[in-house]
Amino acid sequence: MSGPVPHDVVVRLDPELRWLLAPRFRSAGDRRLPFDPDATVGHLVQAAGVPLTEVGPVVVAGAQAALDVRPAPGAVLEVRPVDRPQPVPTGGFLLDVGLGGLARRLRLLGLDAAWRNDADDPELVAQATAEDRVLLTQDRGLLMRRALPAGALVRGGGTDEQLADVLDRFAVVPAPLTRCTTCNGELRPAPKAAVADLLEPGTRRTVEEFSRCTRCGQVYWRGAHATRIDAILQQAAGTRATLQPPVV
């Protein structure tokens, strides 16, 4: 591409982020925007279609630029992706309405994953703020809401890919069978006698150690669950090794 004309600003995306551009801009990886004296680095990056949650350092003329700086006409903004893995806020994860399958997977791995099927956008932003959670979503517009404290655009059309992306992006330590997949409550060991009348006869005969959800009362035990968790972790590791920037 030729250089910027003096009254434009160019937002140049790292290859990792180019899928976020409109298709006609993707191969070049650049988005040329008219110069606006009031536009900050952050505004310009978002105007190119990239939520700031996905952005690491932005380099202008060889130096890292703060998001509230107003670039000069002719500036080229080189946008790099957010560093992986990122820390998870103390409150854990909050998942957008469409990511219920991913929420259950994260819970199965013992990760705190709040999710409801009826939360609207303002409620999600309010909950992320109140509970210090990072919002996981596939809705870019939601990530561009100013009030949102932390968010991440989840890649992947299916739950396997989404889980692999989240495990790659965030520094998490799975603790399988510590959290209820149904309600996200914490599990505590439960004596067999306390849960015996809730069990199928086969389970009662063959299983000795149980956990129970402190919130909804659901009973858990190793066995079928453990095999499934191992399979999920192995699959996530395999998918992670082959993760590519998504094709939209």
Ligand SMILES: [Zn+2]
């Ligand atoms: Zn529960």
